[in-house]
Amino acid sequence: MSGMTVLPATEDARPVGTALELLRRVFGYESFRGDQQQIVDHVIGGGDALVLMPTGGGKSLCYQVPALVREGTGVVISPLIALMQDQVDALRAVGVRAEFLNSTQSLDEVRDVERRLLAGELDLLYLAPERLILERTGQLLDRATISLFAIDEAHCVSQWGHDFRRDYLALSMLADRWPSVPRIALTATATEATHADITARLKLGSARHFVSSFDRPNIRYRIVPKDEPRRQLLDLIKTEHGGDAGIVYCLSRNTVEKTAKFLVDQGIPALPYHAGLDARTRAANQSRFLREDGIVMCATIAFGMGIDKPDVRFVAHIDLPKSVEGYYQETGRAGRDGLPSTAWLAYGLQDVVQQRRMIDDSEGDLAHRRRLSAHLDAMLALCETIGCRRVQLLAYFGQASEPCGNCDTCLEPVAGWDGTVPAQKLLSTVVRLQRERNQRFGAGHLIDILLGKLTPRVQQQGHDTLTVFGIGTDLTDMQWRGVVRQLLAQGLLAVNDDGFGTLVITEASGAVLSGTRTVMMREEPKRPSRRSGARGAGLAKANSDLDADAAALFQRLREWRAEQARSQGVPAYVVFGDATLRELATTRPSTLAALAGIGGVGQKKLETYGEAVLEVLSATPR
Incomplete structure (x- = not known):
């Protein structure tokens, strides 16, 4: 059984009609959602716009529909060369005359696209910023009739955003060279700092700004204590998302490779994606993920921006993201179709130590490291909150909300407890080792001392003679790790810059040791039991x-x-x-x-x- 063959874009007539007529006839939707109607009308009228709208919120229609209504060709500037073919295929499938120009094409292909542009035979043309800023491209566009410029993934222009692209800095030239052509810049999420930076760098100060709610109510946010994260990930997939497409984000290429192999060995169809793979392998893996059902992509953050796969049912992080902005953008790749989806993160003490060390070792001036630290602090606050995850997330982007009832802390409320005394015990251990013996150690050794464990290292160092030896037996090893993690998150403990991950006190520690500051902590959940499940459970759950x-x-x-x-x-x-x-x-x-x-x-x-x-x-x- 087969359907009719899709006709080449050149055989389609240009869609004609009002915005709503085109939405219904071309895209098959009865009405616009949220701010879409206002944005579309504003751009059709020739106005500039800056659109902040969450992934899955329908940003593409905000420039696609005006490009079809206005005379000429809409030019879309996108950094996603690897995805341009898919974007064009999706538009051709609904009868839109779309093309792209990028480095993957032959000279004859480029000339054919340029000819069709100048002949007025294109509705939309996708360009990478690197090509747009070439004088030859500028001269080509001077000769064409341009209906609008759409700057997709606009956060790439911002030094405050999580995906900075230097080539985007030249896009301010659009306002200077083609002042009469409306511009619409779009991004999924942006803090106030990123929003302001985009506005300034793209000369959109006089543009109308549309900021939608960043809430994605269909996504369930869950953050769990890290305990053999690959096994935890496998449990998540088998019990909740068997047969589903998903993305697993890892911090390093090595972790990507090991995680993909682990899943394949367990019968899960998984593929790796990172910048260390050759271009052909990356393209092949991305193509399989997009074209086949149920593929799990294990990737660094090099993967995902612009991925328009609506049925990604889960996004998992087995390493702590560097910022809330990056985390929200990445989790937003789940459930673009509005159906129930999961954002899952495994987070542990070593993540905090590793991220702090990376910041200390990073290139850049003090202001840059402070900015990285601020991003990490906000991410840690999200992980450690005892309140609603969604409220915390939206507050980061300056939006108020009510508890959602669809995150782990809402579904299974977490208790807070007074951790002042345990904090004092741990900080006292750090002080005694540092001041009395001029020694610094990592979390594991400090916890062994507090639990009174006579390990070879404890005995060799003579730490069983310290007054703090064995004073922490009221807590378990896992609970002590939570104490260390939360002290790091609250800035009451710091990672030393010696490269070994040893811990030192901070200026704020003194108030805790003196008893003038109370330390409230998040109660550590009990170690979860291992569960098993059959493949296919994910689809069954999504369609329950x-x-x-x-x-x-x-x-x-x-x-x-x-x-x-x-x-x-x-x-x-x-x-x-x-x-x-x-x-x-x-x-x-x-x-x-x-x-x-x-x-x-x-x-x-x-x-x-x-x-x-x-x-x-x-x-x-x-």
Whole structure:
């Protein structure tokens, strides 16, 4: 069973109509969401805009629709060369005449795209910033009719953002060279500092600013104590996300490789992605992740920006992210289709020690290191909060909210406790070793002393004779690690710059030791029990609201979609997203007219896939 072949973009006529008509006919949606309508109308009217909208919030439509309404070609500046083909394929699939210009094309391909641009045959053209700033490109655009400039991933222009790109600094030239062409800059999340920096660097001071709520209510945020993180990750996948697509972020290339191998050995289809792999391998792995269902990508932060895969059901971090901004951007790659998804992070003492050491060793001046420390402090505060994770996250971006009921601390409230006495005991141990013996040690050895463990190292150093030896037996080893971690997070303990991860007191420690400062701590959860689960549990959980017949039909539609995607060499979501398939499975339209009313089914897709979809629906018994 197969659908009709997608026609080449050159055979499509330019879509014509008002913004709402185009939204319905081309993209298959009945109405705009949130601020989309205001943004679209503003840009169609020739106004500049800066749009801050969370991943999955529909940023692309904010420039795609105006580019179709306004005369000329919309030029999209994006750093995502590896994804431009997929972005163009997705637009062509709905009948939009889209192309890109980048370093992957032959000279003949480039000349053909340039010819079509000048002939007025393109609705949207994607460019990398490196190509845009070439004088030859500038001269080409001078000769074309440009409807708008869209600057995607605009946080890349900011020194305060988490993904700084120097090539973006030249984009202020858009305002100078083409002052009459409207510009729209878009990014998923930005603090006030990043927002201000984007505004200044892109000369958008007179632009209208649209700041949507950054909340992603379909994502459940969970942060767990690190305890064999790969095993914990495996448990998460098998019990909650079997068969689901997911992304696992790791701090180092080595961890990426080991994590991917571990998952494959456990029967999970996983792939590595990091800057140390050759370009061909990275491209092949990215392509598999986008085009196949159920692939888990283990990656450094080199992967993910601009990934438009709507059905990523989980994003996991097995190392502590460097900033809340980066963490939120990365977790936002889950659940772009609005369906339930998970953001999971395993976090431990060694993460804090490692991150502090990396900051101390980083290049840059004191101001740069202070900025890195501020980012880390905010990330630690999120990990250690006893309140709602979502409230803490949104507060970081300057947005107020109420407890969400869909994060770990809301679902299983965490108790706070007065940790002043344990803090005093640990800080006293550090002081005695440092002052009495001019020695510094890491957390493990300090905890052994407090627990009264006669390890060879304790005996060799004579630390069993210290007055603090054995005074901490009221807490477990895991609880003491929590004390150390939280003292580091609160700035009451610091990592020494000797390169060995030893611990020292800070100026603030004195108030704790003197009893003039109370130290409240987050209660350490009990060690979780190992659970086992079958593959496929993830899909079952994500579709738990579907009855048995609808769930079976949804799976059959996914199989049909995979066949279509494979035959056309495009990602599955280019055919239809999961949200569209779920609606098809629950409503079972029996005519083309009824099918046209399904979200995500525009005119082009109705013509391309309509009869084939109806055949699947009619062939699947209730």
